[in-house]
Amino acid sequence: MALDTTDLSILNKLQANAQLTTKEIAAAVNLSVTPVHDRIRKLERAGYIERYVALLNRKKLGKSLVVYCNVTLDKQRKESFEEFNAAVSRLPEVLECSVVSGSFDYLLKVIANDVEAYNAFYQQNLSVLQSVLHISSFFVMSEVKSTTEIPI
Amino acid sequence: MALDTTDLSILNKLQANAQLTTKEIAAAVNLSVTPVHDRIRKLERAGYIERYVALLNRKKLGKSLVVYCNVTLDKQRKESFEEFNAAVSRLPEVLECSVVSGSFDYLLKVIANDVEAYNAFYQQNLSVLQSVLHISSFFVMSEVKSTTEIPI
DNA sequence: GTTGAAACCGGTTGTCT
DNA sequence: AGACAACCGGTTTCAAC
Numbered sequence: 001m002a003l004d005t006t007d008l009s010i011l012n013k014l015q016a017n018a019q020l021t022t023k024e025i026a027a028a029v030n031l032s033v034t035p036v037h038d039r040i041r042k043l044e045r046a047g048y049i050e051r052y053v054a055l056l057n058r059k060k061l062g063k064s065l066v067v068y069c070n071v072t073l074d075k076q077r078k079e080s081f082e083e084f085n086a087a088v089s090r091l092p093e094v095l096e097c098s099v100v101s102g103s104f105d106y107l108l109k110v111i112a113n114d115v116e117a118y119n120a121f122y123q124q125n126l127s128v129l130q131s132v133l134h135i136s137s138f139f140v141m142s143e144v145k146s147t148t149e150i151p152i
Numbered sequence: 153m154a155l156d157t158t159d160l161s162i163l164n165k166l167q168a169n170a171q172l173t174t175k176e177i178a179a180a181v182n183l184s185v186t187p188v189h190d191r192i193r194k195l196e197r198a199g200y201i202e203r204y205v206a207l208l209n210r211k212k213l214g215k216s217l218v219v220y221c222n223v224t225l226d227k228q229r230k231e232s233f234e235e236f237n238a239a240v241s242r243l244p245e246v247l248e249c250s251v252v253s254g255s256f257d258y259l260l261k262v263i264a265n266d267v268e269a270y271n272a273f274y275q276q277n278l279s280v281l282q283s284v285l286h287i288s289s290f291f292v293m294s295e296v297k298s299t300t301e302i303p304i
Numbered sequence: 305g306t307t308g309a310a311a312c313c314g315g316t317t318g319t320c321t
Numbered sequence: 322a323g324a325c326a327a328c329c330g331g332t333t334t335c336a337a338c
Contacts, residue, residue: 046212144258
């Protein structure tokens with residue numbers, strides 16, 4: 001499926017504010033409501049739009065701490081990757097987990113209430129994994145930017 | 153403002169799927185539509201819900217590459233932080249930027265079409281900054297997990 | 305792709321308990 | 322705070338152009 005500039009404009013509006021009505025988007029792209037509605041359905045069905053979510057305020061919910069951690073796995077054990085991937089997927093504190101190039105294997109973004117809570121999480125959920133060889137934690141001191149918007 | 157378990161349950165539903173109707177949420181938390189509606193408005197006004205967005209499929213939009221980069225600033229120059237913060241905020245390719253503890257200063261999450269496009273971005277937008285002393289890039293080879301949902 | 309009409313559904317408001 | 326009824330607005334589908 002090929003996207004034209006109108007589709008891209010619609011996606012851009014929706015990733016900034018999913019509450020816009022079809023009417024408002026229609027006005028912005030100079031179309032009537034019907035074709036805009038059809039395009040949005042099409043973009044959803046084709047998978048360009050994955051889902052609609054509410055973004056919550058982390059700090060207000062007590063999750064003041066963000067930690068990025070670098071994890072190196074024990075690559076002697078061939079089950080290590082599957083084990084680690086499965087474990088991480090189950091942990092709600094882990095918001096992002098990627099396999100990266102370079103000197104370590106994984107980069108994780110973890111949130112916790114405070115340093116103490118992070119330490120408990122680290123001890124009980126990460127360091128106990130057989131697959132884990134080494135972990136370095138980097139604490140976020142200040143968030144300069146954080147967006148889910150993909151440049152279009 | 154204090155949240156009870158019903159409020160938390162509502163937030164949890166909405167951060168998973170913002171398209172749920174008040175009616176559906178009401179059924180899930182065993183209330184009628186009106187109080188659920190009031191609670192959601194209250195949670196929005198109090199800032200627990202920051203916004204509603206559509207999450208797009210990065211890869212379908214051509215942004216196949218995710219790069220995390222560690223940036224060290226020239227701390228001799230006292231304008232460095234302001235300059236770097238301002239620059240990063242303007243760059244749409246930078247989805248996340250945090251000041252971190254440890255051996256480097258910033259951790260950035262950047263997306264690009266491919267390695268070539270990343271290199272162009274890097275050369276033209278990051279390495280030219282006076283404030284930047286050193287950058288290490290880590291390419292994401294596989295995304296194991298990526299969510300915006302805060303554990304509640 | 306546009307327009308207009310109609311059915312539908314959820315959000316919204318006011319009122320009552 | 323919850324339930325109920327009435328109203329309003331947007332969405333959705335359809336037909337005609």
